[in-house]
Amino acid sequence: MAEFIKIYEDKPSEAAIKKVVEVLRNGGLVIYPTDTVYGIGCDITNSRALERLAKLKDIKLEKANFSFVCSSLSNLSDYVRQIDTSTFKILKRALPGPYTFILPGNNDLPKEFRKKKTVGIRVPDNNIARQIVEVLGNPIVSSSIHDEDEVIEYSTDPELIFEKWQNKVDLVIDGGYGENVPSTIIDLTGYEPIVVREGKGDVDIF
Numbered sequence: 001m002a003e004f005i006k007i008y009e010d011k012p013s014e015a016a017i018k019k020v021v022e023v024l025r026n027g028g029l030v031i032y033p034t035d036t037v038y039g040i041g042c043d044i045t046n047s048r049a050l051e052r053l054a055k056l057k058d059i060k061l062e063k064a065n066f067s068f069v070c071s072s073l074s075n076l077s078d079y080v081r082q083i084d085t086s087t088f089k090i091l092k093r094a095l096p097g098p099y100t101f102i103l104p105g106n107n108d109l110p111k112e113f114r115k116k117k118t119v120g121i122r123v124p125d126n127n128i129a130r131q132i133v134e135v136l137g138n139p140i141v142s143s144s145i146h147d148e149d150e151v152i153e154y155s156t157d158p159e160l161i162f163e164k165w166q167n168k169v170d171l172v173i174d175g176g177y178g179e180n181v182p183s184t185i186i187d188l189t190g191y192e193p194i195v196v197r198e199g200k201g202d203v204d205i206f
Contacts, residue, residue, distance in 0.1 A: 002166045006174045009127045021135045023171045029053060031165055033175030034124040036098045036183045036200050037155055041142035050112050056168055057143055061112050066141045067100050067120040071134040079119055081106045087188050096125040098200035102187040118189055128175045144182055156180050
């Protein structure tokens with residue numbers, strides 16, 4: 001059964017963050033808060049965990065469109081091909097924030113994603129998520145927790161999330177109520193930004 005721990009966003013406990021990072025490093029799956037819906041994620045460098053996440057989402061790993069959750073834009077060049085100044089300015093303006101940006105992937109992607117031409121990058125405006133990634137030292141590969149039905153509380157209330165997922169993941173963070181509006185997805189691989197999905201992030205800033 002999963003662990004259930006409370007972490008406060010305004011002042012995340014160092015010990016609690018370290019515990020989450022330990023679970024991730026050991027190949028665990030973690031449900032954590034973001035600035036939109038709760039996410040389920042694992043360490044990008046752990047092949048076994050990536051397979052588990054894909055299996056849980058009932059999708060083949062090489063076909064999965066998982067996001068890479070980063071703590072800032074500083075590690076972008078590890079996974080993304082060189083981008084031009086105007087693209088970087090858009091990222092700087094919008095992040096941290098409720099956006100997922102589709103960018104051209106480079107040749108240094110983990111082997112599981114090597115065939116992908118693009119990657120989705122997230123820098124959520126949430127202290128808990130960003131600190132976990134910072135202490136981990138590399139991105140979390142992440143997907144949002146979707147409901148099969150219309151009972152939204154199951155994806156916003158941490159206690160109900162725990163109830164539903166406790167036997168499928170290794171740790172659930174109670175970071176307060178989540179939202180039920182996903183991130184806005186913007187494709188930046190072409191000449192102009194293209195809105196793929198309108199979510200919480202304001203599209204007018206583009």
